[in-house]
Amino acid sequence: MGKDLIKVGMLGMGTVGSGVVELLKRNSDQIKEKTETAFALTKILVRDPSRPRNIELAQEIFTTNPDDIIEDPSISIIIELIGGIEPARDYIRRALQSGKYVITANKDLMAAHGEELLSTARENKRNIFYEGSVGGGIPIIRPLRHSLVADQVKRIVGIVNGTTNYILTRMAQDNLNFEDALCQAQKLGFAEADPSSDIEGRDAAYKLIIMSGLAFGFYIDPGQVYIEGIGKVTREDIDYAREIGYVIKLVAIGEQLPDGLALRVHPTLVSHEHPLASVSNEFNAIFVEGDAVGEVMFYGRGAGSLPTASAVLADMAEALRCIRRQAVNGVIEGAKKQASLIPIDKLKSCFYLRFLADDRPGVFAALANVFGDEQVSLDMVIQKRRVNNTAEIVLVTHMVVEEAFNRALEKVISLPAIRPNPSKFRLLG
Amino acid sequence: MGKDLIKVGMLGMGTVGSGVVELLKRNSDQIKEKTETAFALTKILVRDPSRPRNIELAQEIFTTNPDDIIEDPSISIIIELIGGIEPARDYIRRALQSGKYVITANKDLMAAHGEELLSTARENKRNIFYEGSVGGGIPIIRPLRHSLVADQVKRIVGIVNGTTNYILTRMAQDNLNFEDALCQAQKLGFAEADPSSDIEGRDAAYKLIIMSGLAFGFYIDPGQVYIEGIGKVTREDIDYAREIGYVIKLVAIGEQLPDGLALRVHPTLVSHEHPLASVSNEFNAIFVEGDAVGEVMFYGRGAGSLPTASAVLADMAEALRCIRRQAVNGVIEGAKKQASLIPIDKLKSCFYLRFLADDRPGVFAALANVFGDEQVSLDMVIQKRRVNNTAEIVLVTHMVVEEAFNRALEKVISLPAIRPNPSKFRLLG
Numbered sequence: 068m069g070k071d072l073i074k075v076g077m078l079g080m081g082t083v084g085s086g087v088v089e090l091l092k093r094n095s096d097q098i099k100e101k102t103e104t105a106f107a108l109t110k111i112l113v114r115d116p117s118r119p120r121n122i123e124l125a126q127e128i129f130t131t132n133p134d135d136i137i138e139d140p141s142i143s144i145i146i147e148l149i150g151g152i153e154p155a156r157d158y159i160r161r162a163l164q165s166g167k168y169v170i171t172a173n174k175d176l177m178a179a180h181g182e183e184l185l186s187t188a189r190e191n192k193r194n195i196f197y198e199g200s201v202g203g204g205i206p207i208i209r210p211l212r213h214s215l216v217a218d219q220v221k222r223i224v225g226i227v228n229g230t231t232n233y234i235l236t237r238m239a240q241d242n243l244n245f246e247d248a249l250c251q252a253q254k255l256g257f258a259e260a261d262p263s264s265d266i267e268g269r270d271a272a273y274k275l276i277i278m279s280g281l282a283f284g285f286y287i288d289p290g291q292v293y294i295e296g297i298g299k300v301t302r303e304d305i306d307y308a309r310e311i312g313y314v315i316k317l318v319a320i321g322e323q324l325p326d327g328l329a330l331r332v333h334p335t336l337v338s339h340e341h342p343l344a345s346v347s348n349e350f351n352a353i354f355v356e357g358d359a360v361g362e363v364m365f366y367g368r369g370a371g372s373l374p375t376a377s378a379v380l381a382d383m384a385e386a387l388r389c390i391r392r393q394a395v396n397g398v399i400e401g402a403k404k405q406a407s408l409i410p411i412d413k414l415k416s417c418f419y420l421r422f423l424a425d426d427r428p429g430v431f432a433a434l435a436n437v438f439g440d441e442q443v444s445l446d447m448v449i450q451k452r453r454v455n456n457t458a459e460i461v462l463v464t465h466m467v468v469e470e471a472f473n474r475a476l477e478k479v480i481s482l483p484a485i486r487p488n489p490s491k492f493r494l495l496g
Numbered sequence: 497m498g499k500d501l502i503k504v505g506m507l508g509m510g511t512v513g514s515g516v517v518e519l520l521k522r523n524s525d526q527i528k529e530k531t532e533t534a535f536a537l538t539k540i541l542v543r544d545p546s547r548p549r550n551i552e553l554a555q556e557i558f559t560t561n562p563d564d565i566i567e568d569p570s571i572s573i574i575i576e577l578i579g580g581i582e583p584a585r586d587y588i589r590r591a592l593q594s595g596k597y598v599i600t601a602n603k604d605l606m607a608a609h610g611e612e613l614l615s616t617a618r619e620n621k622r623n624i625f626y627e628g629s630v631g632g633g634i635p636i637i638r639p640l641r642h643s644l645v646a647d648q649v650k651r652i653v654g655i656v657n658g659t660t661n662y663i664l665t666r667m668a669q670d671n672l673n674f675e676d677a678l679c680q681a682q683k684l685g686f687a688e689a690d691p692s693s694d695i696e697g698r699d700a701a702y703k704l705i706i707m708s709g710l711a712f713g714f715y716i717d718p719g720q721v722y723i724e725g726i727g728k729v730t731r732e733d734i735d736y737a738r739e740i741g742y743v744i745k746l747v748a749i750g751e752q753l754p755d756g757l758a759l760r761v762h763p764t765l766v767s768h769e770h771p772l773a774s775v776s777n778e779f780n781a782i783f784v785e786g787d788a789v790g791e792v793m794f795y796g797r798g799a800g801s802l803p804t805a806s807a808v809l810a811d812m813a814e815a816l817r818c819i820r821r822q823a824v825n826g827v828i829e830g831a832k833k834q835a836s837l838i839p840i841d842k843l844k845s846c847f848y849l850r851f852l853a854d855d856r857p858g859v860f861a862a863l864a865n866v867f868g869d870e871q872v873s874l875d876m877v878i879q880k881r882r883v884n885n886t887a888e889i890v891l892v893t894h895m896v897v898e899e900a901f902n903r904a905l906e907k908v909i910s911l912p913a914i915r916p917n918p919s920k921f922r923l924l925g
Contacts, residue, residue: 090646090788101645204789206643214635216530217519217809342795345774359519359806360633363796366771367789377788380646
């Protein structure tokens with residue numbers, strides 16, 4: 068079999084794009100040997116071709132006109148690394164319509180419009196590959212697509228946002244508060260100047276939606292996913308959690324329950340025994356439970372230039388296999404129906420609750436009554452610190468439906484001895 | 497696209513074979529939907545067709561004649577689950593020659609004769625898939641093959657034998673000695689009646705050879721791999737290791753060093769900080785370091801009927817993709833050259849050493865001189881227990897070439913104050 072030449076165009080040349088160029092150069096011999104193909108990056112769409120760049124590239128490779136890539140019949144594969152919804156969505160659609168295979172690391176786009184784009188791909192007998200959209204270089208999309216084909220996935224539990232994991236790790240290990248940990252993350256490049264999508268959990272939700280689509284076979288409206296960020300996690304909660312054998316992580320959970328699918332992202336107490344508990348700093352890990360394979364976990368660096376470029380180039384090799392075999396039908400994913408998610412109120416969890424109360428007789432009895440009335444049974448109660456006349460109470464419930472817990476919580480807060488604004492977190496079941 | 501029917505034959509019907517039958521039945525709708533294909537298991541080679549089995553199957557499906565499967569032109573995929581070298585090797589060769597795709601979970605065979613069988617596959621434009629041969633259901637072969645195509649793998653470090661990991665976990669957590677832990681593993685089905693291949697590290701070495709073939713692009717003579725089992729690991733060593741922040745694991749290490757490849761399996765002190773340290777009981781994990789992706793880890797149940805069946809059926813779907821696309825060239829792995837491994841003597845490690853010495857003046861000075869003469873520098877020295885006139889000394893060296901360390905060790909042992917039979921283990925670097 069001869070060495071083919073495949074021409075590739077790239078839209079965008081930021082962090083990941085530079086990694087793609089570097090890696091294609093550095094490991095070109097190996098890529099050529101493993102794929103029996105030479106890949107030539109022939110055009111790159113950029114805003115400003117004259118901007119100085121770290122990587123040596125001929126000036127002619129740059130263009131400001133997307134049609135130079137999308138309409139070029141000699142280009143077979145387009146790598147989209149612009150990010151955001153538009154114009155990336157329009158470019159990808161047009162690329163598929165002109166018969167190109169598309170690779171993207173764009174999680175926002177794949178979460179919000181993945182099904183629409185995959186449908187365009189199916190119509191045009193092409194495909195979209197998006198390994199880089201979740202977990203950086205960690206192989207997770209391909210295993211979900213190909214390795215768990217005979218498994219019914221019951222649950223996905225992931226630490227899929229490196230920024231928040233770094234912040235929570237620093238808070239836990241260095242006793243920093245949230246603001247200082249965020250500041251450190253920004254200094255080290257683990258958090259962006261505007262970190263809101265990470266901090267508030269949206270980034271993790273997008274990744275969860277993408278994985279859930281493959282694992283459960285549905286597409287999901289991002290608006291339906293319950294999202295809670297890490298802004299309310301305090302050092303006190305981290306310390307109490309540690310004391311009872313847990314670590315607080317921002318966890319994305321997708322579950323196939325008897326009544327339907329449930330997707331949620333929230334700070335979660337993870338038992339020290341659980342493999343996710345030791346995933347620290349900017350690392351990501353995705354824990355998948357299948358009915359046959361049992362529990363498998365994928366761990367690694369969830370972001371960064373070269374790790375994500377590694378995923379993009381693996382997708383490029385997969386696109387090549389489609390081209391090579393002249394697949395009339397290169398489609399791998401079938402059409403999906405939209406899932407109707409179970410709202411968080413109806414889900415069962417164990418809850419952690421921390422609040423301040425007047426240190427006077429009868430408070431515990433009142434608490435016990437309120438929880439008893441709502442059938443919320445307690446697994447653990449800690450009362451230790453006393454400042455002035457105030458007692459700090461931490462309790463952990465057994466499994467309870469969230470709406471029942473919330474009813475109890477409302478009554479608790481309305482007790483005259485209880486101070487407002489309790490900390491409330493869920494445990495990983 | 498219509499629903500195709502693909503006929504599958506199976507050689508052997510033990511633990512994994514039963515899992516394949518069960519899973520094909522249980523999740524047939526999902527498999528059909530995901531692959532757009534119905535798989536029919538039409539023939540199974542067994543020794544005794546009349547033997548009662550847990551799974552309901554028509555009597556006609558069983559045969560004692562391998563040719564009923566290998567020579568049946570209607571069968572496209574053959575799953576080999578007999579294990580061992582012969583006759584599995586002969587059956588697979590003939591199956592490939594008669595144009596079938598082959599799936600196997602046979603690690604002994606793939607480690608010893610993988611290249612020969614892959615070469616037969618290439619000649620016949622077919623392929624062998626062997627995801628189930630390493631790590632049970634953990635996707636590791638496919639990621640090494642497809643996901644790390646643009647990465648230069650620098651190192652693979654794996655806990656790939658569930659039996660020994662279970663034994664070492666019980667020794668560490670329940671303070672059992674080796675014999676009792678082995679006995680418990682056998683009772684629970686985590687160790688076979690004859691556990692020697694597991695205990696002595698051969699099973700782990702086979703799996704390392706298979707992974708290294710894909711990661712480094714060489715085939716490897718099993719006889720060249722340094723193998724040391726867990727028979728000499730004592731509770732005392734486990735306790736000392738814990739004290740200095742380590743856990744003892746049977747680790748398989750494959751490395752691409754500047755001078756060549758090095759493969760070895762031995763009990764290893766793994767720092768508590770390392771993700772492999774928290775891989776307990778029968779679980780497996782494989783840690784891969786690539787130049788682009790950085791560190792990724794794959795974790796899960798490394799054996800068992802359904803987990804391994806999950807891997808076998810994922811391979812079946814991959815074989816299908818080859819058939820579907822009517823790939824003239826279904827070969828994924830190119831031909832490999834045989835690697836010449838660097839012998840263990842030439843590798844650098846940090847060493848842990850524990851021995852007894854007469855508790856009298858001048859012993860430490862003598863030790864220090866011996867290590868100094870061989871340029872072995874010490875990172876840590878512990879002397880705590882004294883029984884009668886005997887002191888127990890534990891030391892950890894800095895990085896040193898093994899042959900230099902061994903020269904020093906020989907001199908240490910020959911000192912009159914030092915008792916024979918020290919414990920010596922390597923640290924994960």
